[in-house]
Amino acid sequence: MTALSWFSDLLHLFYPNVCLACGNTLYRQEEVICFSCLYKLPKTGFHFHAENPVSRVFWGRVDIQAATSFLFFSKGGSVQHLVHALKYKGLKEAGVYLGKLFGSDLQQSELFKPVEIVVPVPLHPKKERKRGFNQSTCIAKGIADAMNIPCVDDNLIRKVHTSTQTKKSRYSRWDNVKGVFGLVHPAVFENRKLLLVDDVLTTGATLESCAACLLQIPGVRVSVATLAYAQV
Numbered sequence: 001m002t003a004l005s006w007f008s009d010l011l012h013l014f015y016p017n018v019c020l021a022c023g024n025t026l027y028r029q030e031e032v033i034c035f036s037c038l039y040k041l042p043k044t045g046f047h048f049h050a051e052n053p054v055s056r057v058f059w060g061r062v063d064i065q066a067a068t069s070f071l072f073f074s075k076g077g078s079v080q081h082l083v084h085a086l087k088y089k090g091l092k093e094a095g096v097y098l099g100k101l102f103g104s105d106l107q108q109s110e111l112f113k114p115v116e117i118v119v120p121v122p123l124h125p126k127k128e129r130k131r132g133f134n135q136s137t138c139i140a141k142g143i144a145d146a147m148n149i150p151c152v153d154d155n156l157i158r159k160v161h162t163s164t165q166t167k168k169s170r171y172s173r174w175d176n177v178k179g180v181f182g183l184v185h186p187a188v189f190e191n192r193k194l195l196l197v198d199d200v201l202t203t204g205a206t207l208e209s210c211a212a213c214l215l216q217i218p219g220v221r222v223s224v225a226t227l228a229y230a231q232v
Contacts, residue, residue: 020085020094021078032097033082041101042072042079044229047109054229057204062211065193065221066111069201069229070102079228083199090131092138095199098227099142106195106225107147114193115223118144118151121198121210122181124158139227140197155184156210181213191219201226 017026021037033041046052047068055067071079086095106112120140128134137153144151160180183189196210211222 020091021081032094033078037078040078042074042077043105044069044072046229047106047112047225050111053231054201054224054226057201058208058211058224061204062208063215063222064211065114065223067224068106068109068112069226070098070105071228073200073228073230083228086138087135087199090133092133092135095135095138095227096142096145099139099144099197100146101142102139102225102227103143103146106143112195112223112225114221115147115195116149116193117189118147118149118195118197119156119189119214120151120153121196121206122153122156122158124160136198139199143195143197143225152188155188156214157182157184179209181210183213183217186217189214189217189220193221194223196222196224198224198226200228200230202230 017030018024019026019030019032019034019037021033024034024036026032026034029035044052044054046054047066047070050066052068054069055064058064058067073079073083082094082098085091086098106115118140120134120136122128122136123131123134134153137151140153141151158180159182194214196207196214198207201207207224207226211224214220214222
């Protein structure tokens with residue numbers, strides 16, 4: 001054992017890195033989540049099927065090319081722990097890591113291979129300053145890195161600071177985000193195939209509003225990907 005590895009083990013004894021899904025101590029080779037939780041991640045596999053529960057959310061609402069979610073979200077489950085660690089504890093590395101896993105899977109799907117640019121759902125600047133980061137951008141950057149395509153996080157913007165979507169009804173969620181998004185330089189996205197990324201899909205209202213904004217640009221095609229899928 002080298003002096004560096006010995007010091008690392010000693011450091012972890014007093015300040016252990018723990019799995020963000022189960023809370024167990026991580027071994028040196030593990031990152032963010034342990035191998036056991038990594039193996040047990042509740043993947044949806046939706047990205048291999050054009051018609052899936054996520055794509056059906058947008059049917060008749062907005063013209064989406066393909067839609068998917070990486071993981072099933074259940075209350076009290078490992079995915080909720082991961083999302084909360086990212087969103088409320090500020091562990092941005094969790095979002096990037098999970099995004100990379102997601103992007104590696106998306107590369108294997110014919111539905112998502114045409115994607116050219118990854119675009120995260122934006123936060124209002126006021127909210128992003130308060131939180132310190134945008135969790136969707138962390139996920140989007142991980143996906144873009146794995147797919148070897150750019151992530152553009154400063155073109156689609158949120159113009160209006162809306163109230164939280166939590167506990168709102170389906171219609172209230174849609175009405176809350178109607179027309180609140182805009183573009184800084186629409187020409188940047190002209191004739192491009194975009195992947196719109198968010199953290200958790202519930203009703204799809206925010207994603208629908210973002211997609212509607214993007215689809216006003218000539219030649220744009222929009223697909224949707226969320227880290228988790230919460231059935232409502």
